[in-house]
Amino acid sequence: MKKHSKIFSTTIKAATLVAISFTWCGSSIAQETKTSIDKKQFDQVTAKAIEFLRKSQADDGSFSKELGPGITGLVISSAMKHGLTHEDKMVAKGLKYLESFVREDGGVYNEKSLYKNYETCIALMAFADANKNGKYDKVIKKAKAFVKKIQWGSPEDSDSDKMEYGGAGYGKHGRPDLSNTSFLVDALKKTMDKNSESDKAALQRALKFVSRSQNKYSQHNTTEFARKASKEDQGGFYYTPANGGESKAGKTANGGLRSYASMTYAGLKSMIYSGVKKNDPRVKSAIEWIKKHYDLKSNPGVGQQGLYYYYHLFAKALDAIETDVITDANGKKHDWRAELFAELKSRQRDDGSWINPKSSRWEEGNPNLVTAYCLLALSYCQQKNSTVKK
Numbered sequence: 554m555k556k557h558s559k560i561f562s563t564t565i566k567a568a569t570l571v572a573i574s575f576t577w578c579g580s581s582i583a584q585e586t587k588t589s590i591d592k593k594q595f596d597q598v599t600a601k602a603i604e605f606l607r608k609s610q611a612d613d614g615s616f617s618k619e620l621g622p623g624i625t626g627l628v629i630s631s632a633m634k635h636g637l638t639h640e641d642k643m644v645a646k647g648l649k650y651l652e653s654f655v656r657e658d659g660g661v662y663n664e665k666s667l668y669k670n671y672e673t674c675i676a677l678m679a680f681a682d683a684n685k686n687g688k689y690d691k692v693i694k695k696a697k698a699f700v701k702k703i704q705w706g707s708p709e710d711s712d713s714d715k716m717e718y719g720g721a722g723y724g725k726h727g728r729p730d731l732s733n734t735s736f737l738v739d740a741l742k743k744t745m746d747k748n749s750e751s752d753k754a755a756l757q758r759a760l761k762f763v764s765r766s767q768n769k770y771s772q773h774n775t776t777e778f779a780r781k782a783s784k785e786d787q788g789g790f791y792y793t794p795a796n797g798g799e800s801k802a803g804k805t806a807n808g809g810l811r812s813y814a815s816m817t818y819a820g821l822k823s824m825i826y827s828g829v830k831k832n833d834p835r836v837k838s839a840i841e842w843i844k845k846h847y848d849l850k851s852n853p854g855v856g857q858q859g860l861y862y863y864y865h866l867f868a869k870a871l872d873a874i875e876t877d878v879i880t881d882a883n884g885k886k887h888d889w890r891a892e893l894f895a896e897l898k899s900r901q902r903d904d905g906s907w908i909n910p911k912s913s914r915w916e917e918g919n920p921n922l923v924t925a926y927c928l929l930a931l932s933y934c935q936q937k938n939s940t941v942k943k
Contacts, residue, residue: 590894590934598898599635599931601905602924606632607643609906609921614646616921621663622654624922626675630682631928639683648683651676652692659695660703670721670733673700674740681743697744700737701755705729705762716776716795719762730793731766734759735819735866742826760827763820765794768812769838781809788838789813789846789854790820802854813854815863817842822870831874840874847881849896857911861926868893868933890934897927 606628610616617624629647637644654661654676661676662669677696680689705727706718713719720729721737741756764773767790768782776794783805789812791800802811821839829836846853852863871879871889879887900907906924909917916922 589888590891594898595894595931595935598894598901599928601901602907602928603632603635603637603643603905605905606921606924610643610646614648614650616647616925617919618650620916620919620922621666621668621672622651622661623668623672623675624919624925625650626672626679627925627929628921629679630675631925631932633679633682634932635928639685639688644683648679651679655692655696659697659699661692661696667725668723670700670703670727671723671736674721674736677740678743693744697740697752700740701751703727704737704755704758706758713758713761716765716793716798717762719758719760720793720795721759722793722795728793728796729762730795730799731763731790731816731819731823732792734762734766735823738763738823738826756827760824760829762794763790763823763827764835766790766792766816767820767835767839768810769835771834773835777808778810781805781807782812783809786810786812786842788817788840788842790816790839792816801858811854812842814843814846814848814852815855815859815866817846818863818866818870822866822873825870825873836874844880845882847879847887849892857909858914859917860909860912861907861917861923861930862915864893864897865926865930868930872933893930894934897931901927 606616611618615622615625616628625647629644629651632641632644639645639648651661654663654672656662660669660673662672666672673696677693677700680693680696683689684693700721703721705720705722706713706715717729719734721727721733722729723733738756738759741752741759745756746752761773765776767774767788768779768786769788770779770782778791778794778798786805786809791798791802791810791812793799798810800810800813802813804810817839821836821843824833824836824839825831831837851857852860867889877888877890879889881887897907902908906920907927908920908923
C-alpha cells in the first residue's frame with residue numbers, strides 16, 4: 554500500500570511539473586509570437602507629430618491653405634483623435650479658419666472649388682468632433698444637407714441603374730469615384746441621425762455605388778467590369794465604374810479594372826459603415842483579397858503612390874471589421890496594429906512629420922497632409938483590443 558502511495562505521489566509531482574512546464578512554455582511562446590505597442594513610444598511618436606503641426610500652422614489657423622480648407626480639416630480631426638479638444642489653441646484656430654468657409658448653401662468649401670464634397674465632408678467631421686454644447690449643430694445640419702444634395706441620385710430618382718448613382722465626386726461635372734464617396738460615407742456615419750430617413754437613404758445610395766466599385770459579380774454589381782474581373786482582382790475595389798470606368802492600377806487585357814489596396818480598404822470600410830454584415834459575400838470577398846495582398850511597404854496595386862492615404866484607410870477598415878489579427882495567404886498571422894505602428898514609427902522624420910519620399914502624387918509630398926493621415930491611422934492603433942504595454 555505504501556509502495557502504491559509513493560508511486561501515486563511521485564506521479565502527481567511529475568504531472569504537476571509537466572503542467573507547470575507546459576504553462577511556462579505556453580506563456581513563453583505567446584510572448585515570442587505576440588507583438589505589442591509600447592505606450593511610451595506611442596505617446597512620443599504622436600506628441601512629436603502634434604508638435605510639428607503646431608509649428609506648421611499659419612497665423613490664420615490654416616494648414617497648406619493654398620490647397621483649400623481640406624488639409625486643415627484633416628489636421629484638426631487627427632489632432633482631436635489624440636486627446637486635443639476644441640479648447641486647444643491649435644484646434645480652436647483651425648476651427649475658426651474652417652468656419653470662414655461655411656457657405657449659404659450649407660457647404661464648407663473654397664470659393665470656386667471643384668472639391669466641394671471632399672472639403673465639406675472633412676469640415677463636417679471636424680465640426681462634429683468639436684461640437685460641444687451644440688455649437689456647430691446648425692452648421693452640421695446644413696453641411697450634411699448640402700453633401701446629400703450634391704450626391705448622385707435621390708430617393709425619387711428611378712434611374713438607379715446609372716453607374717454614377719449614389720456616388721460623390723469632384724470636378725466641373727462631379728463624376729463620382731470611390732475615394733470621394735468614402736469621405737461621404739464617413740461624414741454621414743459620423744453625423745448620422747438614427748431617426749432621419751434621409752440620412753439612411755443617402756447611406757444606402759452610397760452603398761450602391763460602393764458595391765459597383767468592387768470586382769465581384771453579384772446581384773449588387775452586374776457591371777461589365779465585375780464580369781471581366783480576373784481571379785487576381787476578385788474581391789478588390791477600383792476607383793470608379795462611372796464614365797467608362799477607371800482604376801489607378803490600370804486595366805486587364807480584356808478591359809477589366811485592376812483592384813488596388815487603398816480603394817479596397819475604402820470600399821470595405823464603407824460597406825461596414827453602411828450596415829453590411831461581416832458574413833456578407835461582398836465583405837468576405839474583400840477580406841480574402843486583403844489576405845492575399847497584405848503589405849505595409851507599399852500600396853498594393855499602385856506601389857508607392859498614395860501610400861499614406863492607404864495607411865489611414867488600412868487602419869480604419871480593419872478596425873471597422875473588428876479584427877486584431879490578419880492571416881495572410883501564406884498562413885502568417887499579423888497583429889496589424891502593432892505592425893502599422895512600427896512601420897509609421899520607422900518612417901517618422903526628425904521634426905515629427907511624415908512625407909512620401911518616393912511619390913508626391915496626390916499631394917503626398919505635403920507634410921501637413923501626410924502627418925494628418927498618419928495621426929488618423931495611429932488613432933486606430935490604440936483601440937481597446939490592441940495590445941498596448943502600459
